[in-house]
Amino acid sequence: MTLAATLTRRWQKPPLIKRAWLRWALALGAAIYLALAFGTTEVNWTRVWEGLPRGARFFAAFFPPDFVSRWSEIFDGILESLWMTVVATVIGIALSIPVGIGAAKNIAPAPVYYFCRGILAVSRSFQEVILAIFFVKLFGFGPFAGCVTLAFATIGFYGKLLAEDIEDMDPAQAEAVRATGAGWLQWINYGVQPQVLPRMIGLGLYRFDINFRESAVVGIVGGGGIGATLNTAFDRYEFDSAAAILLIIIAIVMVVEYSSGYLRRWVQ
Amino acid sequence: MLRIKGLVKRYRTGDLALKGIDLDVPDGQVMALIGPSGAGKSTVIRCINRLVEPTAGSVTLNDLEVTTLGRSELRRARRRMGMIFQEYALVERLSVMENVLSGRLGYVGFWQSYFRKFPQSDIDEAFRLLARVGLDHMVDKRADELSGGQRQRVGICRALIQNPELLLVDEPTASLDPKTSRQIMRLIKELCAERKLSAIINIHDVMLAQMFAERIVGLRVGEIVYDGPPDNLTADVLTKIYGEEDWSATIRKVDDEAAEAEEAAAAVIPVELPLPSRDRLAGLT
Secondary structure, three states: OOHHHHHHOOOOOOOOOOOHHHHHHHHHHHHHHHHHHHHHOOOOHHHHHHHHHHHHHHHHOOOOOOOOOOHHHHHHHHHHHHHHHHHHHHHHHHHHHHHHHHOOOOOOOHHHHHHHHHHHHHHHHOOHHHHHHHHHHHHOOOHHHHHHHHHHHHHHHHHHHHHHHHHOOOHHHHHHHHHOOOOHHHHHHHHHHHHHHHHHHHHHHHHHHHHHHHHHHHHHHHHOOHHHHHHHHHHOOOHHHHHHHHHHHHHHHHHHHHHHHHHHHHHO | OEEEEEEEEEOOOOOEEEEEEEEEEOOOOEEEEEOOOOOOHHHHHHHHOOOOOOOEEEEEEOOEEOOOOOHHHHHHHHHOEEEEOOOOOOOOOOEHHHHHHHHHOOOOOHHHHHOOOOOHHHHHHHHHHHHHOOOOOOOOOEHHHOOHHHHHHHHHHHHHOOOOOEEEEEOOOOOOOHHHHHHHHHHHHHHHHHHOOEEEEEOOOHHHHHHHOOEEEEEEOOEEEEEEOHHHOOHHHHHHHHOOOOOOOOOOOOOHHHHHHOOOOOOOOOOOOOOOOHHHHHHHO
């Protein structure tokens, strides 16, 4: 090739979808669908307009937040939510360790793998609120149902992430421990655990954070804790007390979030 | 004495990695296994301690048939074979001491190892080995804080604390610089001599193999194509192992480093080959 030919040779990044007609058809299809979707969403602008002052009055009812008149109920609710969170996180993580190990394809035999993946799939396919409704029906109102809900949801979350972390580990390190003649439990303890531990501690703290927030939601459907207190406040139209509860939840979530973030950085 | 007879390995993908290997390694012999990538070097040593299950054939270590052992017997057999790995394979988040002591896992119970309560004799031996390789001041450092050469020394300690009868060494110098590579190979050779250990060393670097091994076995696509002393590695032999190439720079020359490392063995320049140019020599050392 001559120098001139080399200089004028152009290059463009190859498109993601090679066939031009398919590329254009997909783009056009997406545009049409979006237009139709917007077209079928009915927004009644007069009602929105009339609703604005009502919304303003609703929000105004939140102020000033009243921490005092329902303080003992609020305090009890917060304490209940916190112990629900602690118990559910500890039990959930403890149960998810064997499930997670069994659900790691690189170390578990096929039947164990499919069984544990099944548990994870069931646990993950339902949102906490749905699980809570189910467990409240099963065990009756109160924090026990909430605890079971959060623990069960924790298994799905933590077990799946543990399994994936084990699948991503460095096989050479694990192989080296196996070559020393270590038994299976020793192999897990020396070859696998050190590789996944820092990340799993971080995820445990993260799950604690999630469980606290979920404990408020779970309470609304009858699972006890601060959510129950919040629900009662709304039912009684005590919006100022509800505002106080919301502020406390936000404060606690922020404290947990920052402290878990700090701890996670320290563990890594 | 390690005796391998008719060792065959076919992977589940259908690839025939080893086509019937016969190999005897007498006690105290340091043997280098050379060959191109994919020739089956790693498979050979992993079939010996059954990290890879052989398809057929037998492996006998001092009259113990390894290939037919059950699970717990295999554990006990693995204790007798120390393994040193490519890229060190230390557990990076464990300390140097924990990595060395993990070589004793085959000898202690689970709870003992879980609480890191190893017998004092094991701890004494670990300190002795770490002192021998010059790392006794780093016992509580995490393995990933060490340099490559230091890590491989910890790997050597982990293998030796097993009190093995045989060392299986897989590409010990693959990620080390030339000087550290020589130091590590020299260390392995010295330790084998001190403890009358035999060793099988998989190695890419033909020069290093010639410098530090007393016997060389060449493997090509799952078959042994050379078995003999390092001095007989001629250009023809290397071509048989690796394929056509200009081998004049690879074959061992009289060279200070080599002479120092192998005081006893006289270096030999194969007669049929032209003397290497000074530039080549400089480039290699």
